[in-house]
Amino acid sequence: MKAVLTGNESAAWGARLSRPKIVAAYPITPQTTIVEKIADFIANGEMDATMIHVESEHSAMATCISAEATGVRTYTATSSQGLALMHEMLIWAAGARLPIVMSVVNRAFAPPWSIWSDHMDTVAERDTGWLQFYAENNQETLDSVILAYRIAEDRDVLLPAMVTEEAFILSHTVEPVEIPDQGAVDDYLPPLDLPHRLRPGEPVGYGSLMMPDQYMEIRYRMARAMRRARRVEEKAYEDFWDTFGRLYAPVEEYKMDGADVALVIMGSIASTAKDVVDSLRERGRKVGLLRIRTFRPFPAEEVRKALSSMDAVAVLDRSYTFGHLGALATEVRSALYGSSPPIKNYIVGLGGRDVRVRDLEWIVSDIEKVAKEGLDREITWVNLRGGEE
């Protein structure tokens, strides 16, 4: 069914089609319309789920954790400060190996208050043990919720997953979206079968104190699950292509054939960048785009394959990890270690600042210069008032 949906409506549809039984969420701009839409679905009998109106995001995740521990599929959604408040429970969800799926509408942190987009919130949760998928458009926002359940709930993975879409740019902007058929989703996504679910009458204890002679192996198993998620993810994309006819990959190569320089981007800026690449290509400039969809587990091999023969690489971060580079630049650099072309990091679009065609064109020109003359500096903040020191 074709429909015109906002990013948040797309996320809500992704949740509805995945049939979670428990939705626990707390309102925060710009996530609210996801939860409102789900409340409508439930109120109209279109979704068989219980909504738990928790008093905080911390409790939203805690409630999902305990509900999921009984073996039911759960869903929640949040943004920015709400995600940061959840932090403790994000680590708990991953450690308890509960495949909770959450939509995150990327929003900048306060202070100063901002309700607009950047990736700081989800990038800050990179190390919690969650899978992370960054959507480029509303269709991907919807599809990724279904994909996330499929990958997260696989017995080889059993880790939680977050699907991100950028505030307003996607969350409140309409696009034509294909809503998959419920029957097809049911075939693609079997009911959750949690191997370690709690049952009354079966005495077990989950999460007990563990001594130093055992703890490390538990963390190793999580690391192994994250590694295995790579293969599970590939299979999920293959089956998704067969079932729904839309193709996803951990990294998307756009006009990388014959490119001398490449832009590396996560999220919706990739859409603008594709136009920029198209128009520059028409003018004979050899530029390609590598969009990172899966940030965790990081597709290092694919990144290496796509980028190691470039003359220079421009990594755009819509976030910054204070004290060094942007998180994506750090990952790309480490993936290319030993075979690396010059990599320059461009900090763009914090707090919802527009990343315009001319910004991207300037980045391409700048990275072309790096390809010819070598790296002038590791990192630069783009479109900064007053320029950099």
Place this chain on the structure above:
Amino acid sequence: MVKTSLPREEYLISGHFACPGCGAALSMRIALKALGKKAVLSIPACCWAVIPGPFPYRNLEVPLLYTAFEVTGASVSGLSEGFKAMGEDAIVVGWAGDGGTADIGLQSLSAAVERGHDFIYVMYDNEAYMNTGIQRSSATPEYAWTTTTPVGKREFWKKGWKKDMVGIMVAHRIPYAATATPAFPEDMYRKFKKAASIKGPKFIHILSPCPPGWRFPEEKTIEVARKAVLSKVFPLYEVENGRWRVTFKPARFIPVEEYLRMQGRFRYLPEDAVRYVQETVDREWERLLRKEELSKEGPIW
């Protein structure tokens, strides 16, 4: 020797990691006798996160989900709705200390009670952060020594009366709230039975004496708990849909000093402080009796 009417079944089996004389271990034993096999526990950071023993040991014959410090209210909400969705018949029990309830966990507990999920929430109250080493909580009684309210030359004792958790719960119009202590096992057993028979949120406040934290010999746990009740420091009562009922009215009260002087944490207490505590518990007892009387006419929230 008086025989109790408690069932023989044990769900707390031998080999627990509690300190000798732990009131919280005794309380769990009695509670599970009442709740039986259908109980599923959610336990946050507290002494009881350690008492079941480290992996792979366990001493409980019911399932147990460990949770973070401040989330017991959220956890029992999720468990309750989750089991309902799975078609499982479970008695969901949150089992948290006074810090995890009256301090860091108050927000999620309040929300869970307001929403009205079906669970029993137990605050086993040892009147300080005992698991981390006797730091004061908002449930620490006035004048008590703790490691963060030390008796020094300038600063001493915990200031301010302890937080009234049953009062807070009753203000939520909770269907059932009660106090209990292991010194009165049959009273505690009956209250857990009753809680299990009522739909919606239930709250049980257990006074759980702590020998190392309160500074009394480990064989005195029951005596200390009994004296807390007999001195009006910890009256036994229940509030069912706003109807207050004192479940044990001592024929003879003891002076509060007898209770206080048994415990090293009150050893520096001057006479005027003892008098203040006596006056306060006397007044609180009268207030409780008035609520019992008045609520015969209609609920008092």
